[in-house]
Amino acid sequence: MRFSSLDELAAGCRGLRDGDSAAAAAASARQAELTKPPGSLGRLEDAAVWLARWQGRAVPRLDSVAVLIFAANHGVTARGVSAYPAAVTEQMVANYARGGAAINQLAKLAGAELMVIPLDLDRPTGDFTQTAAMDVPEFLAAVDAGYRSVPADCDLLALGDMGIGNTTAASALCAALLGGGAARWVGHGTGLDEAGLQRKRAAVDAALARHRAVADDPLAAAAALGGRELAAMMGATLAAHHRQIPTVLDGFIGTAAVLPLARIDARLLDHCIAAHVSAEAGHRGLLDALRLKPLLSLDMRLGEATGAAVAILLLRAALACHAGMATFAEAGVAGRVD
Numbered sequence: 502m503r504f505s506s507l508d509e510l511a512a513g514c515r516g517l518r519d520g521d522s523a524a525a526a527a528a529s530a531r532q533a534e535l536t537k538p539p540g541s542l543g544r545l546e547d548a549a550v551w552l553a554r555w556q557g558r559a560v561p562r563l564d565s566v567a568v569l570i571f572a573a574n575h576g577v578t579a580r581g582v583s584a585y586p587a588a589v590t591e592q593m594v595a596n597y598a599r600g601g602a603a604i605n606q607l608a609k610l611a612g613a614e615l616m617v618i619p620l621d622l623d624r625p626t627g628d629f630t631q632t633a634a635m636d637v638p639e640f641l642a643a644v645d646a647g648y649r650s651v652p653a654d655c656d657l658l659a660l661g662d663m664g665i666g667n668t669t670a671a672s673a674l675c676a677a678l679l680g681g682g683a684a685r686w687v688g689h690g691t692g693l694d695e696a697g698l699q700r701k702r703a704a705v706d707a708a709l710a711r712h713r714a715v716a717d718d719p720l721a722a723a724a725a726l727g728g729r730e731l732a733a734m735m736g737a738t739l740a741a742h743h744r745q746i747p748t749v750l751d752g753f754i755g756t757a758a759v760l761p762l763a764r765i766d767a768r769l770l771d772h773c774i775a776a777h778v779s780a781e782a783g784h785r786g787l788l789d790a791l792r793l794k795p796l797l798s799l800d801m802r803l804g805e806a807t808g809a810a811v812a813i814l815l816l817r818a819a820l821a822c823h824a825g826m827a828t829f830a831e832a833g834v835a836g837r838v839d
Contacts, residue, residue, distance in 0.1 A: 504641050507720045514765045518745055520554035520772065528553035531560070534828040538837070544796065548774070548816055549823035555747035555772045556656060560824050563817055566613040567652050568659045568806050569737060570597065570604065573643075573729035574625035575666030576634070577708075582669045582701040584691045590665050591622045593805075597663075603803060604661065607810035611817070613659065618650055620729040629673065630707040633725040640724035640732050647736030651746065658741050659749040659776075659813060661806020662730045662758070665691070668781060671757035673705045673726040675783060677716045678764050679790055682706060688753075688782025719761035727758070734758035742772050749816075751809040752779035752802065756787050763791050776812035777801060 504510040528550045533539060540546065552561035572594050578587045596602045597617045608615040620643055626634040635643070651658060664670075668690035675686045683705035689698055708726055715721035723732060731754065738759045741748040750756050750773050762769040770791065777797035778785050788795055796815055801808050829836045 503645050506641075507637060510641065510644060510720055511765065513739065514762060514769060516743055517766065517768050518742060518772070520745065521557035522554070524557050524559050525550050525554035527559035528823065532823065534830070535822070535826040536829055536832050536834050537826070542822060545815070545819040545822060548819040551774060552657070552747055552816065552820065555745050557745065561656070561820055563612070563656050563820055565652070565655050566611065566657045566659070566813060567655045568604065568608045568613045568615045568661060568810060569650055570615070570617045570661040570663055570805055571620060571647060571730035571733040572617060572622065572663040573620040574622055575664060575670055575728050576625040576628035577630065577669050577704055578625070578666040579628055580630060580700055580704045581697060582704050583665050584693050584697060585665050587625065587665045590663055593663050594619050594622070602805060603807050604805045604810060607807055611810045611813035613810065613813055616650070618646065618733065620646060620733060626728050629670070629726055630704050630711065633712070634670065634727055635724045635729065635732070637724060639729070643729040643732035644736035647733030648740040650733070651737050651740040651744065653744070655746050657749065657813065657816065658737070658746050659751070659806050659809035660734045660737055660755050661751050661809060662734065662754045662804050664728055664730045667728050667730060667754050669701055669704060670726060670728045670731060671754045672783060673708045674722060674731070674757050674760060675787055676705060676709055677712065677722045677726055678719060678760055679787070682709065685786070686783040690781070719764040723761045731758040735762060738762060738773065739769070742769055745772065748773045749776050749809040749812050750774070750793070751776055751806045752804055753781040753784040753787065754804055755809070756784065756791065756793070760787070760791070767792070774812070777808035779808065
């Protein structure tokens with residue numbers, strides 16, 4: 502699907518899907534018959550039913566799992582908002598190709614195919630303290646790149662990011678759409694010292710002041726304050742919703758990327774699960790605002806879908822129990838006496 506205008510994209514966001522309630526009901530019924538007290542596997546049971554709802558199968562499968570990382574550069578890095586130079590984005594893309602990053606190891610362990618999609622790395626977004634990060638055609642092109650990247654036959658999708666400066670963009674987008682200013686949303690990112698933190702907060706506050714006029718428009722705000730990788734993650738999430746593919750969100754940047762969808766209609770994230778709450782300032786508050794309950798809390802803050810990949814292992818555990826356990830009748834075990 503290609504979007505030629507923000508209005509057309511907004512219309513695409515109204516194509517809501519509810520998942521397969523019959524498959525979810527059948528999965529819940531199976532959980533009630535497995536050889537365990539009801540609810541004793543906690544959120545693993547919920548995860549199995551969630552997978553069933555969005556795959557349309559009473560017994561889901563995870564044969565085809567994809568991890569997509571979108572990489573892009575940010576003009577605001579010129580403001581000294583990151584502890585690392587912008588060149589690291591392209592260098593890390595090369596590291597992924599060599600198999601040397603954390604996500605390479607975790608994706609392999611999780612049985613997932615890793616795909617890295619660079620987005621105009623030689624052309625950073627605009628410095629959003631001075632101009633819009635992206636004009637509308639640039640933004641729509643990034644959304645489209647994300648939308649088209651989702652494999653059609655995917656059982657589960659996980660999304661990640663790479664982009665020096667993108668915690669600044671994510672913080673600005675959260676502040677614009679949820680309020681609270683830089684103080685509420687800006688953290689140390691890749692390890693900024695106090696002086697760097699103050700520069701980062703100043704950049705976000707300057708961006709909010711410059712782009713105040715679009716704060717009530719989620720898509721216009723995403724173009725003015727976001728980044729190509731955030732826009733692509735939003736596009737991929739929208740495609741997954743349209744195709745009913747369950748989707749695992751990663752950390753602060755990945756969650757901020759889908760915030761514009763939630764501001765249009767919270768049900769656009771019904772097919773999503775939050776992998777973890779990261780150590781980045783603002784992530785827990787963002788998850789609370791979106792009513793997303795994270796699976797894990799491991800003080801991770803790397804990005805690149807690492808938290809999402811760890812969550813895939815939990816989802817495989819949930820499915821192993823759901824699909825492999827015997828029912829009380831099959832095992833010859835007496836059921837609950839009420």
